Amino acid sequence: MAESSDEHAAMQHYLVCGTEDCQQNGEFYCNACHRQLCEQCRDEHMKSSDDQEHEIVLYRHRKHQLPVEKCKLHPTRNIDMLCRECQIPLCSKCSTMKQHKGHEFDDLEEIYSVKYALWQGEFSKIQKYFLPTTQGLKTEVENDAIEIKKIMKSIRTSMKVESESLKNLVDQVTSENINHSHTMEKSLLKMLKSQETIHDDYIAYLGKMMGEFQEYLSTTNQKLLFSKTLKIHPIPQTTKPVPPVFTAGRFNKNDVTKLLGKVNVPNTKPEKRKIQPMEAVTTHMKFTEKQSQQSKEKSDNKQTLSLSSSVTKVRKYNVPGVVNAYHVSMDKSGRLWASDWSGNLAQTDLQGNLLLKINANNGSIGYHTVTRDGGLIYSDMHKKAIYRITPDRKITEFIKTGDWAPLSVHSSRINGDILVGMERNKDAKVTRYSKTGKEIQNIQRNNQGQKLYSDPRYIAENINGDICTSDYNKRAVVVAKKSGQHRFSYKGRGSEFLPWGICTDVLGHILVCDKDNKSVHLLDQDGRFLSIILSPQQGIKDPRGLCVDDENNLYVGQFDTNTVTVYKYLQ
Incomplete structure (x- = not known):
């Protein structure tokens, strides 16, 4: 496992030729000498009569x-062969012993x-298939857990x-x-009150009748005995009220559950998570390796590029949504980003159709850059x-x-x-962050x-790792090594020089806009002036980005x- 890790680490770094005093890229390997070789040293190695048969x-x-x-029987010898019959490793001297004869x-x-190749x-496979596939499944599980929490929260809300x-x-019904x-x-x-009134009236009637009867019964009025017979009216008939009866509702917990509903797990067979077959990943790996080889061949071809004797206008982009182009960034799919002085x-796209527009609270500075993922x-x-x-x-805060x-x-x-x-x-200052946003330098x-x-308005990186900065207040292109040491500052050709947009190319050239002279300067990797590649004579009025x-x-x-405007200046 340690050797595999070393192998992985070696692939991440620049391979140096193993020939003494040679620091070129050791992209070749002699299986006989076990030594890395650059292309030139490989050719020299193959010319030697002693090494011509080396692979x-x-x-x-x-x-x-x-x-x-070391061999335990012959400590001065290395174990370097395997006895096919005995299936034991041994040294060359062991092979001459009688037990291995024949x-x-x-x-x-x-x-x-x-x-080694097999392992x-x-x-x-673990790195490129099993681990990322399992991690992907784990992420899927975590996302499912998040989704389940959302669903259950929604169900509880519905219950409430x-x-x-x-x-x-x-x-409402109770009210x-x-x-x-x-x-x-x-x-x-009201009905009972009416009945009270009836009985009150009858009681008053009886009182009156009692007065009359007393008068009749008086000894002084015996003559009344012979006058008329008084009759008492019958007691008025009233009815007793029928009191209302409350009939309680008949329900239980199940009835309430039916009314409110409940949570059930559907009687559905769980769907198995999809695991991408290793063949598909292997095919992708092969395709990636092919792309890598094509990229290397393309890179090799770029090394044959040189400056053209003239600059040719290729095409123009009209960028809706901005009033001018103080800074431009181009991604691999041909989509162009441009920003103006208002932020x-x-x-x-290639046809000049507006795809996205935002206001980034910035103005005439180089505040945007495309990433390798597009x-x-x-x-x-x-x-x-x-x-x-x-x-x-999608826009997210990064740093x-x-x-x-x-x-x-x-x-x-x-x-x-x-x-x-x-x-x-x-x-x-200039700060370096990792691609994950961690501050490094x-x-x-x-x-x-x-x-x-003083005022680093535009910034670019050269092919050797140099950090090239267009500093407005210093009126200079300030270049520092990747380690942070100052390499050089370019301040023009003796006349006024005010740098704006800056970039580098595949040959290590530094290109920078000069506002004062309305031109684009071309420098080599070490800051030496090479030429004015664009000026008002080529139709450039006031270059910025x-x-x-x-x-x-x-x-x-x-x-x-x-x-x-797009120009071709390399051939």
Whole structure:
């Protein structure tokens, strides 16, 4: 496993030729000498009469050297063969012993190399298939858990809504029943009140009759005995009220459950998670390897490029959504980003159709950069933050820069690092972040402790890792090594020079806009002036933004128009 890790690490770094005093790329390997070779040293190696029979292959196809192990019987000899009959490793001297007489032997290094390749393949499968596939399934499970939580929360909300609805209906029915009982009570009491009045009237009638009878019975009025007979009216008939009866509702917990509903697990067989077959991943791996080889061949072809004797205009882009083009960025799919002095940032396709427009709170600085995955990173100097726009146009905050205002930003094509030019009060610096947003490095002063930057408005990275910054206040292109050491500063050709947009190309050239002379300067990797490749004579009025695409075309944005012009300057 350790050897596999070493193998992986070696693939991530520059391979150096094993020939003494040679520092070229060791892309070849001698299986006999077990040594890395550059192309030139390989040719020299094959010319030697002693080495002509050596097998030289590409480094990735090499045979792995057999680990050194001393023979226990012959400590001065290395174990380097395998007895086919006995299936034990031994040294060359062991093979002459009588117990191995007549036996056949295999080269142990050949067996080791085959086994190593086999286990490396298995290790690669873990890295490229089993681990990412399982991690993908784990992520799917985590997403399902999040979704389940959302669903259950929604169900609980629905339950509460149903319960509240039932409670409201219960309150409504109860209120109606109570009101009806009051109405019934009022009606019954009215009827009883009427009966009271009837009996009161009859009692009054009886009182009157009693007075009359007493008069008749008086001894002084015996004559009345002979007058008329008094008759008493019968007692008025009234009815007893029938009291209302409350009939209680008949329900139980199940009835309420039926009314409110309940949570059930559907009687559905769980669907198995889809696991991408290893064949599909292997095919993708092969395709990726083919792409890598094509990319290498393309890179080899680029090394044959040179400056053209003339600059040719290729095409123009009209970028709706901006009034001018102070900065331009080109992604691999041919979509162009441009920003103007008002902070408008717009994306257009090859036909000039507006795809996206935002306001990034920035102006005439190089505050956006395309990433290797086809997205965009841009800074917001007022919010002191850096944002990411994914290829599907989702915008998320990526990095907070504290109390430093991020001006310029560049995404490395070498390793995906993010370079940010910043300022705070009268200080300025360049900060390097990893592609995940972790702060790695701060570059602020030169070897003498002097301030390296003042106003880093545009920034780019060269093919050797140099950090090239267009510093407006210093009126210079300031170039620092990847380590942060100051390499050189370019301040024009003796006349006034005010740098704006800056970029680099596949040959290590540095291209920079000169506002004062309305031109584009071309420098070599070490800051030596080569030429003015664009000037008013080529139709350039006031260049501001620059970028170079994968086809080595130069994109130029200007102050006076939202048209971006494309030029070919390499052949």
